[in-house]
Amino acid sequence: MRKPDSKIVLLGDMNVGKTSLLQRYMERRFPDTVSTVGGAFYLKQWRSYNISIWDTAGREQFHGLGSMYCRGAAAIILTYDVNHRQSLVELEDRFLGLTDTASKDCLFAIVGNKVDLTEEGALAGQEKEECSSNMDAGDCVSPRAPKQVQLEDAVALYKKILKYKMLDEQDVPAAEQMCFETSAKTGYNVDLLFETLFDLVVPMILQQRAERPSHTVDISSHKSPKRTRSGCCA
């Protein structure tokens, strides 16, 4: 097993679609899922880096495992369901605290999933998916409802998190860049979400490597003493 270079963790209430998002991204499909037990992870090769992506269980029973999964994480995806306001509330009340173990420069993304079920989401995805014709998906039976959670709510949460982490808005990616509305069902914004994060995580890996003392001695980059001397004289 290759050791991953970095870790991304999906957090959020049960049934918001964490597993579905990950399956959509990794396997390009939207299969039936069962509520996750414990957790699972995928290894994603991005450029030359191995990034592990952990899918956690939203069920209350497994809540205690969250801190461990988040330990040392480079990025955390906080997921809610745009049709359930409570799922956004839970992010702040229940899940934010789990992220204390994450790496100190951890990135946060806030993701509102299942936009395909909302009126506007339906419009956006209409050409692609004919959901109304097949009645198999339980979430499809209800007529399109107005979205319960707006993107601004997510942005507000994002800013709150920065306060909580005592981070300066200048030092982190902008809220607009890190708040997503997705649909695991249609694939809407899913690639964008993950790949935005990968691209942000790669420089962190490089920085980490630079900070950690190398275990191998690089004889080729040996600096001549002359250079240091001239440095001190100048």
Place this chain on the structure above:
Amino acid sequence: MMSIKAFTLVSAIERELLMGDKERVNIECVECCGRDLYVGTNDCFVYHFLLEERPVPAGPATFTATKQLHRHLGLKKPVNELRAASALNRLLVLCDNSISLVNMLNLEPVPSGARIKGAATFALNENPVSGDPFCVEVCIISVKRRTIQMFLVYEDRVQIVKEVSTPEQPLAVAVDGHFLCLALTTQYIIHNYSTGVSQDIFPYCSEERPSIVKRIVRQEFLLAGPGGLGMFATVAGISQRAPVHWSENVIGAAVSFPYVIALDDEFITVHSMLDQQQKQTLPFKEGHILQDFEGRVIVATSKGVYILVPLPLEKQIQDLLASRRVEEALVLAKGARRNIPKEKFQVMYRRILQQAGFIQFAQLQFLEAKELFRSGQLDVRELISLYPFLLPTSSSFTRSHPPLHEYADLNQLTQGDQEKMAKCKRFLMSYLNEVRSTEVANGYKEDIDTALLKLYAEADHDSLLDLLVTENFCLLTDSAAWLEKHKKYFALGLLYHYNNQDAAAVQLWVNIVNGDVQDSTRSDLYEYIVDFLTYCLDEELVWAYADWVLQKSEEVGVQVFTKRPLDEQQKNSFNPDNIISCLKKYPKALVKYLEYLVIDKKLQKEEYHTHLAVLYLEEVLQQRASASSKGTEATETQAKLRRLLQKSDLYRVHFLLERLQGAGLPMESAILHGKLGEHEKALHILVHELQDFAAAEDYCLWCSEGRDPPHRQHLFHTLLAIYLRAGPTTHELAVAAVDLLNRHATEFDAAQVLQMLPDTWSVQLLCPFLMGAMRDSIHARRTMQVALGLARSENLIYTYDKMKLKGSSIRLSDKKLCQICQNPFCEPVFVRYPNGGLVHTHCAASRHTNPSSSSPGTRT
């Protein structure tokens, strides 16, 4: 969920051996170290058995335990735990909260009586930090509340090294290096007893379910988690493997790579650490101990001891493959990498990849199959051999044993489904085509290419020809028979050609053109054959088919001679004489060939030129004879004839003139006279006989081509004279004369012309001529003047330079040194360079002979 048989449960110690018929005696704990098996009971006995493993050819090994000894520890308490420290030859026995050391062989307590008191439970550090091989590191949970203690245990003494107090009561402990993994009342933590730093792992309610802490590999532990999870955690407090999902009431866990095994009151369950799936469930009632000892997994009830014998990995993988669970088989195989020596692993893994490839292949999952064949470095012939008749009869190939798949051939695999069969064939085609040029093909290129040829031929695939015209290893006899069977005669010809049997190839193609055999591959096969012969090095073959190609078409057929690559022309039988004699029967071809010699190759041989001219002439005459109306316009052949007569200087003029006699070809006669230098005569014919003034003018031009201007002038004057000689009565000729003068003013000597002209002609009439002549003469005059001026000024420049050089005097004194040898001048003789540098005369002379010395001109 599909299961797999990973372990078999076999009995190790029958209950009779332990307790006979004593009902109340229970097994409390077990320890196994190599072949030594120890059992502790609730009536304070320790038993020592020797475990004998007997392999059974097909099936799991069986075990027999022979009792060596048993000893009562002298208390009325149960023996809680046993651990062997084989390096010290000691068994650590926990009984009545005290760990005593006994000899592993005779079970006698150490004479020193060394012991650790106040221990509720203990664990050995399997990744010790002390570095002393004659001591083990023991960690105990103390009977003192919230206390952990670390001891070093030697052969006959113990030494406490550390005491750690914990925030809650510890219930279970495992040690790795400096890290303690602890189950506390409400959570698991990792504690580094060297730095004192603790880290929470996750909360866990030990009141609901028993905690489990089990070290699985270096720096990694397995813990019982909420909801029946088996959680993995490293010493850093993170998880690197996804959890496995046990039942809610697991009481013990063990590891036997790549499986984690869990025990609850009814079952033993086996999960894979590689994909977290549950792989096997074994019913096992009332089990209360599950432990692994250096890879050997032991379970026990209170009455009996059993061993979980792992099935050999290969067997497990084969089982998975047999049920087409390719993905799982590969995961398992890959996971086994570090447990198997590298060489052996590679052989095994390759074979598994190949088998998996065939499974995918049989399901027509060609992409996957291809990838597996590639990575498994499959001997392609295994695949080819599935297809009936594709391998050459001479192939030495036999399928690997044991077989990689269960199929006799493609018919069986597809069950006769033609569509599937076609798909399989298409796959093989593309696969072979891909691998034939890679190293995979090394050693059996013949088999691959022959198979590919057969597939192409059968499928009527275009690539058949590409295969045969590029480098290939198709076996001749096999391929030939197959091509014949599929009526691919053209391709068969290519095959013969590739195998240096050009005669057979050409004969076959000729048969196709002649209609003796049918093959419509090429509609232009005749041209192809001509082309082939043109480049064919086999002279005899070319001669053999020369008549055939010429009979088909003289014009095209002659190409075998005319387009033949040049350099070999000299030293073989394709010399012009041979060819000409061959072409006797084919006049059109002969003309083409002579044209080739005379015009294209510019052979300067009288014979060919004359011959060609004669042939042209004959044809012209023939055309004349046949054409009903004596058309005046020149035919194409006539044009060619004229061109030849004009351009060539080699043919026999008199001979041709003779042939022309009375033929009524004045133009041609004129040209011939011209060739003889009889310009007067020639022009006479043109002017008087033909009355073609344009032709006459033209004659003057081509006849003087490449000759000096006086010659040309002479011709024009001759023509003019002819025009004028006829006298003013013949009006037409006068006009022609005027036109000639006006058009070619510069070709004449104007002064001479004016003498010749009749006085009656007006200046008006000759205006263009006169103007042209004037302009020409003025132009000549001016050009001369310019040249003169330029010459004068050049002369002036040289005079100036000379003056300048002579102008100033040069002082030669003792102080002046020669610029070359740096010595003073002793005589008043020196050489001065244009830049002013002075040198000795002898130095200047030697400088010219010795170019390496520096030039004085560059000195400053």
